Amino acid sequence: MIKPYSLIVLIHISLLLISPSSWAAGNWQYYQNKAMDFYQQGAYAKAEKNAKYAIRIAKRADNGKAFNASSLNLLAFIQIANNQPDAALSSINSAIHFTQDIYDDEAPQVATLLFNKGDFLEQTGNAEQAIEAYSQALDIQRFEDLSDTASLQEALKTLHALTRLMNEEQKYEKVAHLIEGFMAEKTDTVNVVFNETLRQISYTLADAQAELKQPDKAQQTLKKEFSREENALEANDERMSETLERLAIILDDQGKQASAAPLREKALNIRSESGKPSLANVMNLNELALDSQQKQDYENAKELYQKALNGLKELGQDKGVEQALILGNFGSLEEAMKDKKAAQVLYHQSLALHERNLSQPLQAAYTAARAGAIFYSERDYPKAEPLFLQSLSWMEKAQAPTASKQIALENLIALYDAWNKNREKSKFLRQLKVLNE
Numbered sequence: 001m002i003k004p005y006s007l008i009v010l011i012h013i014s015l016l017l018i019s020p021s022s023w024a025a026g027n028w029q030y031y032q033n034k035a036m037d038f039y040q041q042g043a044y045a046k047a048e049k050n051a052k053y054a055i056r057i058a059k060r061a062d063n064g065k066a067f068n069a070s071s072l073n074l075l076a077f078i079q080i081a082n083n084q085p086d087a088a089l090s091s092i093n094s095a096i097h098f099t100q101d102i103y104d105d106e107a108p109q110v111a112t113l114l115f116n117k118g119d120f121l122e123q124t125g126n127a128e129q130a131i132e133a134y135s136q137a138l139d140i141q142r143f144e145d146l147s148d149t150a151s152l153q154e155a156l157k158t159l160h161a162l163t164r165l166m167n168e169e170q171k172y173e174k175v176a177h178l179i180e181g182f183m184a185e186k187t188d189t190v191n192v193v194f195n196e197t198l199r200q201i202s203y204t205l206a207d208a209q210a211e212l213k214q215p216d217k218a219q220q221t222l223k224k225e226f227s228r229e230e231n232a233l234e235a236n237d238e239r240m241s242e243t244l245e246r247l248a249i250i251l252d253d254q255g256k257q258a259s260a261a262p263l264r265e266k267a268l269n270i271r272s273e274s275g276k277p278s279l280a281n282v283m284n285l286n287e288l289a290l291d292s293q294q295k296q297d298y299e300n301a302k303e304l305y306q307k308a309l310n311g312l313k314e315l316g317q318d319k320g321v322e323q324a325l326i327l328g329n330f331g332s333l334e335e336a337m338k339d340k341k342a343a344q345v346l347y348h349q350s351l352a353l354h355e356r357n358l359s360q361p362l363q364a365a366y367t368a369a370r371a372g373a374i375f376y377s378e379r380d381y382p383k384a385e386p387l388f389l390q391s392l393s394w395m396e397k398a399q400a401p402t403a404s405k406q407i408a409l410e411n412l413i414a415l416y417d418a419w420n421k422n423r424e425k426s427k428f429l430r431q432l433k434v435l436n437e
Contacts, residue, residue: 028057028067035074044082051075069098085124092117111140115158127169134162146189156197163204175208194232199225215250222247241267261291282311286326293333305330321360324353328367340374347371365394381419388412405435
């Protein structure tokens with residue numbers, strides 16, 4: 001499926017061209033404007049017809065190659081929007097060719113068109129070719145004078161598109177090398193002031209560093225970004241909370257929950273001051289509740305879980321996977337507080353939501369196992385059995401770690417042993433043996 005696209009680069013390339021002055025150029029501008037208007041209205045057939053009129057007229061205009069390149073670029077956007085990817089790529093390649101003839105292969109106008117080509121290729125699922133086009137654009141832009149804001153923004157936009165896609169393709173080492181190299185080259189330009197695109201690039205770099213098992217580097221990247229934000233943004237700007245939340249996740253992954261919790265609290269305060277309810281705020285409350293639960297501050301954890309659930313209800317998102325996750329965690333709190341009945345209610349509410357939308361099968365498996373374990377402890381084996389079986393099934397679907405699958409199998413073995421069902425017990429003993437080989 002072709003994804004949404006942006007008009008920004010389209011308008012920008014048009015402004016790079018010489019303003020029309022001749023009769024032919026004037027007529028070209030008329031059809032070019034009509035094509036743009038129809039495109040913005042979603043009338044793609046009419047837009048394409050007028051763009052092609054503009055291309056015919058451009059051939060008779062002074063500086064016709066420049067007008068032709070602009071119209072071909074517009075035509076490519078129209079065609080990609082109208083689900084004609086092959087035609088769009090042909091048009092953008094022609095636009096690149098004409099622009100190279102007018103300027104040279106390393107002109108900034110060529111880089112802009114190469115970025116457009118990369119965007120089209122990415123939209124049509126051609127990731128490797130898109131990476132090549134983005135790379136060609138960046139090779140031009142990174143050697144330009146980036147002291148002016150417009151040139152810097154174009155280069156950052158290309159760097160972000162390229163490295164974001166590389167991360168999606170799991171090219172983490174290349175991402176880290178590319179961004180770190182760019183930052184080192186342009187240290188006086190990019191490392192001082194806040195820039196929204198640079199914020200996204202910082203997130204991309206931190207993600208790559210985390211995947212490369214470099215958590216300290218990822219923390220350093222995010223701390224630098226937060227420092228820029230603190231110096232430039234309002235105290236209640238939610239972008240700062242997102243950076244803090246990303247830092248907290250890295251610390252969580254290192255088992256440093258005690259260091260992560262203050263960052264989550266700070267992020268929560270920022271989001272609260274913004275006055276906007278958000279899903280991120282809800283999940284912060286969930287993480288803080290888990291932290292309180294681990295510290296056995298059960299009353300505070302209970303209050304935080306309830307706030308999180310209330311937040312989802314306020315957002316109208318109390319039927320999704322987030323609700324299921326929080327209910328499962330809340331259930332584990334009630335179980336820790338020795339209220340098994342309340343825990344079962346919450347576990348089953350969670351499982352009902354997971355069954356409707358199994359986007360987190362591993363978490364669903366853990367909740368099913370907890371609910372089954374309560375019935376097992378009460379010797380209610382007929383009720384424990386389907387929950388343990390469901391837990392194993394979801395673990396297999398989630399490709400869970402071996403240790404988790406082992407526990408799921410051991411639960412079933414213990415159940416059937418207590419229930420004197422030796423045939424079923426033998427079945428899962430064989431599976432456990434195979435798993436441990």
